[in-house]
Amino acid sequence: MADLQSIKARFGIIGNFPALNRALEKSIQVAPTDISVLVIGESGVGKEFIPKIIHSESKRKHQPYIVVNCGAIPEGTIDSELFGHEKGAFTGATATRKGYFEVADGGTIFLDEVGELPLQTQVRLLRVLESGEFMKVGSSQVQKTNVRIVAATNVNMMKAIQDSRFREDLFYRLNTVQIDMPALRERKGDIHLLFRKFAIDFAEKYRMPELQLEASAVHYIENYAFPGNVRQLRNLVEQMTVVETDRSVTVAKLAEYIPMDSHLPMVVNQPHAQKQTDFGNEREIMYKILFDMRNDINDLKSLTSELIKNRGTSDLSNQEKNLINRIYTPEPQQNASPNSLLFFENNNSQNIQNPTIISNSDDSYEDFEDIEVEENRPESLSLQNNEKDLIIKALEKHNGRRNRAADELGISQRTLYRKIKQYNLED
Numbered sequence: 001m002a003d004l005q006s007i008k009a010r011f012g013i014i015g016n017f018p019a020l021n022r023a024l025e026k027s028i029q030v031a032p033t034d035i036s037v038l039v040i041g042e043s044g045v046g047k048e049f050i051p052k053i054i055h056s057e058s059k060r061k062h063q064p065y066i067v068v069n070c071g072a073i074p075e076g077t078i079d080s081e082l083f084g085h086e087k088g089a090f091t092g093a094t095a096t097r098k099g100y101f102e103v104a105d106g107g108t109i110f111l112d113e114v115g116e117l118p119l120q121t122q123v124r125l126l127r128v129l130e131s132g133e134f135m136k137v138g139s140s141q142v143q144k145t146n147v148r149i150v151a152a153t154n155v156n157m158m159k160a161i162q163d164s165r166f167r168e169d170l171f172y173r174l175n176t177v178q179i180d181m182p183a184l185r186e187r188k189g190d191i192h193l194l195f196r197k198f199a200i201d202f203a204e205k206y207r208m209p210e211l212q213l214e215a216s217a218v219h220y221i222e223n224y225a226f227p228g229n230v231r232q233l234r235n236l237v238e239q240m241t242v243v244e245t246d247r248s249v250t251v252a253k254l255a256e257y258i259p260m261d262s263h264l265p266m267v268v269n270q271p272h273a274q275k276q277t278d279f280g281n282e283r284e285i286m287y288k289i290l291f292d293m294r295n296d297i298n299d300l301k302s303l304t305s306e307l308i309k310n311r312g313t314s315d316l317s318n319q320e321k322n323l324i325n326r327i328y329t330p331e332p333q334q335n336a337s338p339n340s341l342l343f344f345e346n347n348n349s350q351n352i353q354n355p356t357i358i359s360n361s362d363d364s365y366e367d368f369e370d371i372e373v374e375e376n377r378p379e380s381l382s383l384q385n386n387e388k389d390l391i392i393k394a395l396e397k398h399n400g401r402r403n404r405a406a407d408e409l410g411i412s413q414r415t416l417y418r419k420i421k422q423y424n425l426e427d
Contacts, residue, residue, distance in 0.1 A: 002028060002057060010056075011049055014197050015190035019182040024053065030177050031057035036129065038114075038174045039152035041181030044231030050179055051110035051150035060148055063107035066100050071113035078121050080137050089138025101134055101145045108148045114174065115155030115166060122167045129173045149174065184229040188222045194230065195221065198237035209247045211240055216251045224258050388423045391416070395425070 004024055007013070013024070030037060031054045039047045048067070055065045073081050080089075084099030100109055111117075117125065128134050129149065133142050151174045160166040184191065195213060203210040213221065226232055236257055240249065394405040406416040420426060 004028070007053055011052065012197075013046070013049060014194050015187055017182060017187040017190050019180065020187060020190070023050065023179050023181055026177065026179050027053040028057055030054065032059065034058075034148050035176045036148075036174050037150045037177045037179060038171075039150065039179045039181060040157075041152070041154060042183050042229055043154045044229035045181040045183060046230050047152040047154075047181050048110070048112065050152070050181070051108065054150055055108040055110075055148075058108070058148065060107050064104045065108050065110070066104045067110045067112060068100055069112045071116035075118045078118065079124060082121065083124060083134045083136055085137035086139045089136070093138070096136075099134075099136065101128060101147055102143065104147050105145045106147075108150060111149060111151040113153055113155075114151035115153035115157060115160055117166075119165075119167070122170050126167065126170045126173060129170070184226040184233065185224075191222050191226075191233065192218050194233055195237060198234050199241065202238050202241040206241060208241060211237065211244070211247055211249055213249050213254075214251070217249050217254050220251045220254055220260070221258075224260060387419070388425075391419055391423065391425065395420075 002010075004021060007024055007028060013020075027037075027050050037050070037054060039050045041047050051067075052065075055061060068082065070078070079085075080093075080097065080099065082099050082101055084097050084102055085093050087093055087096045111125075124134060128145065128147070132144050132146060134145060135142055155166075157166060157171055157175075161168045161171060184194075192213065195211075199211040202208075228235075240257065244253065246253070390409060391405070394408045395402070398404040398408065402416055402420075403413055406413045409416065411419075
């Protein structure tokens with residue numbers, strides 16, 4: 001069994017980040033077996049190295065190794081590509097064709113972007129994993145194959161399963177061993193090493209002097225988020241090698257290619273750790289809290305109103321006066337308005353001594369609630385009313401298409417359906 005350093009040298013892997021080393025070590029450990037492996041990581045982190053290492057260190061290394069990009073094959077032809085088809089099975093099938101699982105018998109198949117597989121194809125793949133059996137498109141004859149499957153994806157698999165876009169049983173069949181490839185922004189100490197490696201390679205390829213980073217530029221590039229990961233860094237170095245005449249790269253020059261403000265460090269979905277944040281659920285909880293607070297305040301005001309109507313203000317206890325004061329907080333005197341409905345004459349202390357009701361008319365307190373609504377609140381501040389209006393406007397804007405309206409409002413479709421039912425907007 002090869003050691004870690006020899007694997008890095010053979011495949012040109014640069015870096016000493018612990019998570020990267022652990023991923024490579026797991027690849028070497030599982031290689032002699034035939035168990036399925038699922039490689040998890042963002043686009044551009046180098047997931048394609050893992051199946052190559054596994055195949056090269058396995059007993060299948062002299063047998064075929066086939067790479068299939070599941071996201072690049074149209075849904076209508078992917079079954080034919082993977083499992084083959086019989087002559088006349090569909091329009092254009094002029095001859096019998098072998099699929100990848102038949103061609104790679106005894107070897108390894110790398111299913112890249114496996115999260116993009118159609119559900120029908122997932123059923124066929126599950127059968128291959130469980131029994132090694134498959135049928136060509138248009139055939140009723142069962143065939144056997146002995147293939148080791150290594151899959152990779154940058155999709156949040158837990159979310160895909162919840163959304164019924166990926167079969168849970170297939171996920172656990174593929175995920176016998178999971179290997180996580182770290183993002184480049186987590187490997188800050190490896191970024192400069194990779195830059196130098198790519199600079200040497202492209203200088204030799206294009207017969208140009210090697211790029212050199214100034215010290216301040218090294219700090220800048222190590223703190224960049226790199227949403228495209230190693231692939232983005234490689235393309236950056238190649239572009240600068242060809243375009244730039246000055247071989248010494250400054251911060252200012254580097255910022256022209258990768259502006260720091262355009263890609264700040266971001267939170268990455270990690271399906272295996274279930275760290276994804278559902279913004280729609282948080283917004284729903286916030287609305288619920290605000291509605292509950294609003295109802296509590298309205299209840300307190302209603303109780304206070306009844307208390308004053310029934311007993312007046314002269315025989316209120318200090319505790320009751322303090323309660324009223326907390327409900328109706330007076331505005332500062334410089335901002336006082338003749339339309340103020342209720343205030344209390346205070347002395348220097350915070351205790352209420354002489355609460356006084358001031359109305360906009362000479363009438364008694366009978367019109368208290370009407371004045372509050374009409375005078376102090378010229379426009380509706382109700383979250384519920386405003387939310388209903390926003391939902392109506394979003395539905396009108398998108399001609400009743402609820403999925404688009406939900407995206408416009410920033411909430412889930414399930415939440416939108418519940419709100420439509422709540423506000424009787426079904427029609």
